[in-house]
Amino acid sequence: MQDTRMDADVIVVGAGPTGLMLAGELRLGGAEVIVLDKLVEPTGQSRGLGFTARAMEVFDQRGLLPRFGQGESLEVSDVGHFGGVQFDFTALEGAHFGARGIPQSQTEAVLADWAAGRGADIRRGHEVLDLADGFLDGDHVEVTARTPHGVRRLRARYLVGCDGGKSTVRKLAGIDFPGTEATRAMFLADVTGLDLRPRYLGEALPNGMVMAAPLKEGVHRIIVCPHGAAARGADDTVTFEEVAKAWEHITGEDISGGGAQWVSFFSDATRQAAHYRRGRILLAGDAAHIHLPAGGQGLSTGVQDAANLGFKLAAVATGRAGQDLLDTYHAERHPVGRRLLMNTRAQGMVFLGGTPAEPLRRILTELTGYDTVRRHLAGIVSHLDIRYDVTDDTGQVAHPLLGRRLGKLPLSGPDGHTDTFPLLHAGRGVLLDLAGDTRLREAAAGWAGRVDVVTATPATADAGAVFAGAQAVLVRPDGHVAWTHTGGTDGLGTALTRWFGTPLQG
Template identity: 50%
Template sequence: MGTGVIISGAGPVGLMLAGELRLAGVDVTVYEKLSGPSGESRGVGFTRRAAEVFHQRGLLDRLGEIEIGRQGHFGGVRIDFEMLEDNHFGIRGVPQYRIEEVLEAWVGELGLSVQRGCEVTGFRETAEGVTALVETPGGSIEHTADYLVGCDGGRSTIRKAAGIAFPGREATRGMYVADVVGCDIPTRAIGERVPGGMVMAIRLEDDVDRIIIHPDGVPPHDDRSRLTFAEVADSWQSLTGQSLHHAEARWVSAFTNATRQAAEYRRGRVFLCGDSTHIHIPAGAQGLSVGVQDAVNLGWKLAADLQGWAPQGLLDTYHSERHPVGARLVRNTLAQSSLYLTGEEMEPLRGIMRELVTFPDAARHLAEMVSGLDVSYEVGDGSHRLLGRRMPDRELKRADGSPTRVAELLHAARGLLIHSADHTEAARTAAGWSDRVDAVAATWAPSADAEDGQGAVDSVLIRPDGHVVWTSPGGGELADALPRWFGPREHSARR
């Protein structure tokens, strides 16, 4: 059969998925059409939930010094995250190429080398597997595996070859993006409306600024291969009166606000992940962040299937759980675009929004939407507020007195049962799933309940992606949750 999973695309999403699969021992091949890292960076940070996901795999510290964004916004309306009890602070100043470097080094440590200069151009599917058609520097090859995942961007070849519809809205306006050296311009961190459009400027590093220009209307083209820095500099000068023509561009690109979402995230043995499932105007680094979460949701489920213990229908939950998240992403970016990029006619609504976000409940609702902390899945019966939601990174003390945290216990990408020392029944129940679920006796830090506002909890069962599927109290029976998410007590491995 060849490898278990073929991944088309080695951006952050494809690399994250590859790492998830390798942690589970799955054979993976990643094909990337570019011969080397592009050095480009559409995003310069990620959301709070994406930060938690990276932290769950021990990757956050590898990104080096990071800047915590303590103020957020929704369509340019500032939100004070400081007044909210949970941590919604996003991460700024980390360009996408740096994230890719860290993820590629990580998968390399896990024994995987990206096959660069190789493009998946199509596939054939049978009941037994899927055969990818790959153009390599040495010629055309065919590669058969159990599954194929398209992480190949908004113009996804895999999505088109699979015949998956990509409905949405056509572009009505566009934007230019550039990383510019030596421009010496003031920071406009969340943008500034000016006659004829909107401009942003963010300092990336010494003498390097990211500029973003939203002129009214659609730019002449969104083909980055034909865009010149002179065009970008002309647009900036027309909106601000400042000349950047003397500066040097590291990277330029163009995008539009075309907004689409794939109708299906799975068709047979083919899956889509990240930008291949949704395109939208950049807003708060949500695209990359949601894509990384797509990968973490899918990875452990594919591994469960390949290892033979996946409960019936587990692979289908990838679409049922992540498609609504993508739909919400599309809706909120459209709303932000309308609020942010339109003219003075929208100012009355902006004023009302500024009033609303001074109320904690309204601010929390918007902050959770942008930060990704509002994602909740249907996980079965139970009344506890944590069920279906992500598990906050609480501090714990093991039975032997040593300190740890939830994120540290999730580094291996396995199921996790955290139970109190006197809750031995839970440990005994989970013993039959010890090949898939780690059981840890621990006590919660005293301030934990107050920190996340989710209510007291004694024991929790957490999926590899960090979402809670059982609690004590309020979570039903552990003996029901374990087989629902981690398969039968006994199973026969396929490999």
């Protein structure tokens, strides 16, 4: 029975892609959720234009791709880049450069509709002002917010800051945000009245780098990175005239006769929260990590933060699992964020280093001639190379899938053909029985309603090869494999308890 003193199990601050994804995940896990956002309505601006291959898989795991209007035919490119050095991503099985041309405003609209449809309470025009003491050792979090109806206090068992790089929640929680200061300014704008040549993956020139991509009839997104442009302050503004001048300086093309729907700037500041959790406060998305937007990885990393945290926090907030499950969020996602900062800084050095970086670009171009290098770099940028340490004390023998995401693989079962992703639509764990072992259902009976036991076999030889001899795999709601076995149920109970809480009795 829910404590009547609480307004919700979880309060999420920030209605961007990370916060909205998290709200939907929490609702799938049975937690009551309130989302607070200081904006009365979305800006409609889209700093992001797509998502990585792994983020696309996360959306597919929840059945969300059709909501983007193109179903599973979202346009993706096999050719991507690392620091502007282009190469074919297909050296890594299943990899591509992600979905492109999807405005962030559309992603937010899709996720808001999904989360609200699941029962998330999204409250706009609610600005967080303060947090009460007690979130470190108490049994709840109390937040003070300015609302359209005056200042209000709300209480929840947990609070998650998904409120961006300038996160109020992070500051109020006293979580350090170490890193490097911005060294340069870069501009982006949605321009109109111009006939621009597409530069989808960017073009490095002596005076800087530019990118251009058509958004719709008469509108192009441009990114302009002039060498030597001083970093801007947080409260500074930028005009289209400045953007046009920088574009001409780099390309020699005069675009001043056009206009802009909106203009903004960003920087190469790189920071990561020292801790993703402090007591009953957690951070996700840009509130936890900021970086140069190389390859559009920011939105996608936030979505994956939410997928990792959502099922864990829902289980703890509703009393099904203990606090130690939440500790795995920082343990798993902080190294991912650290690696994200490393790869984006490296890309910035290559892409934006100007003439001094030319030897580095040439060496990197040579290296991408090797399959091993292409696989490695494609894994980094697509986020398909992520592997969590899920072994704990289950005594498992290392298996190629353990800790990795289970890709979209065709399956044959009693009900016909399907694939692995529809099995995850409900946001529950999946115990995939590949050998018809009745002992698995008996072993997992205590987690009914949290873990679905599915009997199926790989529908193709390629799919069978991915399972690499495993006769059963336990897949977490975020799509990562938590247990494998080549026969029997050894360690299964330990893995189920670790990721899905105490079993039901009787």
